[in-house]
Amino acid sequence: GNSVTQMEGPVTLSEEAFLTINCTYTATGYPSLFWYVQYPGEGLQLLLKATKADDKGSNKGFEATYRKETTSFHLEKGSVQVSDSAVYFCALSQNTGNQFYFGTGTSLTVIP
Amino acid sequence: DGGITQSPKYLFRKEGQNVTLSCEQNLNHDAMYWYRQDPGQGLRLIYYSQIVNDFQKGDIAEGYSVSREKKESFPLTVTSAQKNPTAFYLCASSRYQRDRRDGYTFGSGTRLTVV
Numbered sequence: 001g002n003s004v005t006q007m008e009g010p011v012t013l014s015e016e017a018f019l020t021i022n023c024t025y026t027a028t029g030y031p032s033l034f035w036y037v038q039y040p041g042e043g044l045q046l047l048l049k050a051t052k053a054d055d056k057g058s059n060k061g062f063e064a065t066y067r068k069e070t071t072s073f074h075l076e077k078g079s080v081q082v083s084d085s086a087v088y089f090c091a092l093s094q095n096t097g098n099q100f101y102f103g104t105g106t107s108l109t110v111i112p
Numbered sequence: 113d114g115g116i117t118q119s120p121k122y123l124f125r126k127e128g129q130n131v132t133l134s135c136e137q138n139l140n141h142d143a144m145y146w147y148r149q150d151p152g153q154g155l156r157l158i159y160y161s162q163i164v165n166d167f168q169k170g171d172i173a174e175g176y177s178v179s180r181e182k183k184e185s186f187p188l189t190v191t192s193a194q195k196n197p198t199a200f201y202l203c204a205s206s207r208y209q210r211d212r213r214d215g216y217t218f219g220s221g222t223r224l225t226v227v
Contacts, residue, residue, distance in 0.1 A: 032213050043118075043202055043218035051213040089154070093215075100216055104154035 002027045004090050006103035013080055013110050021075040021106045023064075023090035031092040033057075033066050033073040038087045038105070047075075047088070080110045114139045118203050118219035124227045125190065125197060133188045133222045135203035142207055144186035145216070148172060149200040158201075161186055190224060198226050 007022040025033065032051045036044040048057030050066035050073065057064050062077045073090060090103040116137045125131045135144065146158040157170030161180040175194025180186055186205075190197045200223050204216040 034215055036215075036218075041221070041223075043116075043220045044204075044216075045218070046215040049213065049215060093213075099157065099160070102155045104152070 002031070002092060002094060002101045004092055004101050004103040006088075006090050006106050009087075009105070010107040010109060013108070015082055015110055015112050016079045017110075019075070019077040019080045019084075019108070021088055021090075021108070023073045023075065023103060025071050025073065025090075025092050025101075027071075027092055027094065027101075029094065030068075031094050033064070034091040034093065034100075035062070035064055035073070035075050036089040036091060036102075038089065040086070044089060080108075082110045082112055084108060085110050116203055116205055116217055116219035118201075118222050120222060121220070123222055123224045125224060126227060128192045130189055130191050131224065133190070133201055133203075133224070135186045135188065135219060136184055137186075137203075137205045137217070137219075138184060139205055139217060140183075141205035141217070142183070143205060144180070145204040145206075146170075146176075146178065146186070146188045147202045147204065149202060149221075155202065158188065197224055199224060 003026045005024050034049045035047040037047045038044045048059040050057040053068035055066045064075045087105045087107045089105045091100045119134045143162045145160040147155040156172050159178040161167035177189045202221050203219040206216050
C-alpha cells in the first residue's frame with residue numbers, strides 16, 4: 001500500500017540553524033511527493049512538490065529532492081527563521097485514485 | 113481570488129447535538145474532501161466526493177455524514193453518534209481528472225469543541 005513516514009517531533013532550533021525533516025515513503029510506481037506547511041490555527045498550504053525521481057522542489061528557501069533509490073523526500077532549509085515555526089506534512093499522491101497519503105506531521109519551533 | 117472557505121472558524125457543540133460544518137469552493141474543482149486532525153495523529157480522511165451527488169467513506173466515517181448537492185459545496189455534519197468530536201476539521205478540494213502532480217487546496221479549518 002501507500003504510506004508516508006516522517007521523523008517524530010517536536011523539533012526546536014535556534015534562528016539561522018540548518019533544518020532537516022526526514023520523510024520516507026512506501027508506494028508502487030512513481031508517485032508525486034509534496035510538503036505542506038500548517039501555521040498555527042490555519043489550514044495546510046502547499047510548500048513544494050516533486051513529480052519524478054531526482055526532481056528538486058523548492059520554495060521560500062526550503063528544498064526537497066525526490067530520491068527513488070532511498071524512497072525519501074527530506075525537507076531542508078539552510079537558515080531557519082522564527083516565522084518558519086509551523087507543522088510540516090509530507091505527502092504522496094498516486095497517479096490512480098484521488099487520494100493523498102499524509103505523514104503525521106512534524107512540529108518545528110524556531111527560537112530567536 | 114479562488115479558494116476554499118470554511119465556516120465557522122470555531123464551533124461549540126453540546127452533548128447529543130448534531131452540528132454542520134460548511135465548506136465552499138470557487139475553484140471549479142470536482143473533488144472535495146473532509147479531514148479530521150487530532151494532535152499527534154496527522155490527518156485522517158472522513159469522507160470524499162469526486163462528483164456531485166456522489167460521495168465515499170474515508171477511514172473514519174462513523175458518526176459523520178455529508179452531502180454534495182452542488183459542485184461548490186460539501187457540508188459535513190457531525191452527528192451525536194460521533195463520541196469524540198472535538199478536533200480540527202479541514203476541507204480540501206482538487207480537480208477530479210487531475211494531473212497527479214496537482215496538490216490539494218485546503219480551507220483554513222473549523223475547530224469543533226464539545227462543551
